[in-house]
Amino acid sequence: MLRVAVIGSGPSGVYTAQSLIEQQTVPDIEVYVLDRLPCPYGLVRYGVAPDHEKIKSLQNNLRAVLEHPRVHFLGNVEVGPGLGVPELREIFDAVVFCVGAATDRHLGIPGEDLPGSHAATEFVAWYSAHPDAATTRFALAARSAIVIGVGNVAVDVARMLSRGAAELALTDMPQLPLGTLAESRVEDVWMVGRRGPSQAKFTTKELRELGSLPGTEVHVRPAELALDPAYRDPAGLPAVGRRNVEVLRGWAERPTGATTPVARRRRIHLRFFLRPVEMLGDAAGGVRAVRFERTAPDGRGGVVGTGEFEEIEGQLVLRSVGYRGTPQPGLPFDETTGTVPHQAGRVLREGAPLPGVYVAGWIKRGPTGVIGTNRPCAKETAQSLLADAGALAGRTAAEDPVTALTRAGQRPVTWPGWLAIEAAEAAFGHGLGRGTVKLPDWAGLLEAARSAGATR
Incomplete structure (x- = not known):
């Protein structure tokens, strides 16, 4: 038997498990999907916006893998001191790290840490009920909010700030x-x-949603759009870029006041060619505005500063400029790329493969692509692991992994524990007159899991 631990139960981890159990070359394989949280699905549960029910339904596909008889979910397992690579390799024949990119990139500008300035992922974790954000508070007394970045996370955050509470009440928020x-x-x-606009990272579907929010008007500045040569002639852009340009052009050409005054309650302003250079504070010490430098295309796909500056007032700033991987215990780490060095998923230490240790997902390739990008990435890693199976199989003790992890000081939440959490969230929402509502803190999640006797 080949016993494999997959660290992380998000898409990359579950797709790795799926690739391992669906292959035919190594029939006797057991996969244990370990996660620090007591709940599976990773960013599908805690990163996809609550109003994106269609994307969140991907959980059903991930669930089918985790319910396979040779796949075992073990939540509430913390990999780190006392449970690093050496300890995991005593329990499992192979270990695949699928831990994503856990931190935000910083702007590196003065005033970035002023009160009122937050990483966008803090805001996402807060409204998604991530248990690490249970004590986080956002006071939305500001009249103006600034989201720095033009990717899908930035669009999600802008939409959540603009969407009505009646619509959000239908979600699991x-x-x-x-x-x-x-x-x-x-x-x-x-x-x-x-x-x-031609270099923005949002998808067209996400962009269009901003224009369909009740009571919200989208503003773009034709003069800013026209600065982009590819905006004037988008023929050479990828399909997504061309569609984005079409949407933005439609908004730019819309007559002023096209939305009836009764419907106008909030405004989303899409601004381009502005680089943040400083966050400015108010008398109380909080952020009051962001100072931007106007940029211009450099002809090589980048931008250069023009020396012209503009201030945009905002008492809440959410920074959404990308993610970065963090070092993993016992693994080499490339500080430049924020990834683990590897060859086709095999972890490399000083150029040589680290036996039985693999990576998949963002910690392997960096924070790029969409959810589906994890499939071929996971498959490549699984194929490397399976090619090494002859040297890996049967080297661990016969002790049950749950017992071994418990002996190592962990308190694993098994699949029945997760089902108990699901039931508790459904009951919680019913008591509020809503659908399923997420339990927002560690204590509530673990209490629900233990009510089923599904932790050690």
Whole structure:
């Protein structure tokens, strides 16, 4: 038997498990999917916006893999001191790290740490009920909010700041964020990118959603769009870029006041060719505005500063400029790329493969692609592992992994524990007169899991 641990239960981890159990070359394989959280699905549960039900339904596909008889979910397992690569390799024949990119990139500008300035992922974790964000609070008393970045996360954040509470009440968003967003005073949301519209990273579907929000008007500046040569002639752009340009052109050409005055309540301003250079504070010490430098295309796909500056007022700033991987215990790490060095998924230490240790997902390739990109990435890693199976299989003790992990100081939440959490969230939402509502904190999640006797 080949016993494999997959660290991380998001798409890359589950797709790795699926690739391992669906192959025919090594029939006797057992996969244990370990996660620090007591809940599976990773960013599908805690990163996809609550109003994106179609994307969140991907959980059903991931669930089918985790319910396979040779796949075992073990949540609430912390890989780190006391349970690093050496300890895992005593329990499992092979270990695949699928841990994603856990931190945000920084802007590196003065005032970035002023109160009121946050990483966008903090905001996402808060409204998604990530248990690490249970004590996080956002006071949305600001009239103006600035989102720095023009990717899908930035669009999600802008949409959540603009969407009505009645619509969000139909989602699994917990009560505290729902109430805070319902009482929000934000009227203007500025989404700002340092480059042009043809280089924005959002998908067209996400972009179009901004224009369909009830009571919200989208503003773009034709003069800024025209600075982008590819905007004037998008024929050479990839399909997504061309469609994005079409949407933006439609908004830019729309007559002023096309939305009826009764419907106008919030405004989303899409701004381009502005690079943040400083966050400015108010008398109380919080952020009051962001100072931007106007940029211009450099003819090589980048931008250069023009020496012209503009301030945009905003008492809430959400920075969405990318993710970065973090070092993993016992693994080599490339600080430049934020990834683990590898060859086709085999972890490399000083150029040589580290026996029985593999990577997949963002920690392997960097924070690129969409959810589906994880499939071929996971398959490549699984194929490498299976090619090494002859040297790996049967080297561990016969002790049950759950017992071994418990002996190592862990308290694993098994699949029945997760089912108990699901039931508790359904009951919680029913008691509030809503559908399923997520339990927002560690204590509630673990109490629900233990009610089923599904932890050690």
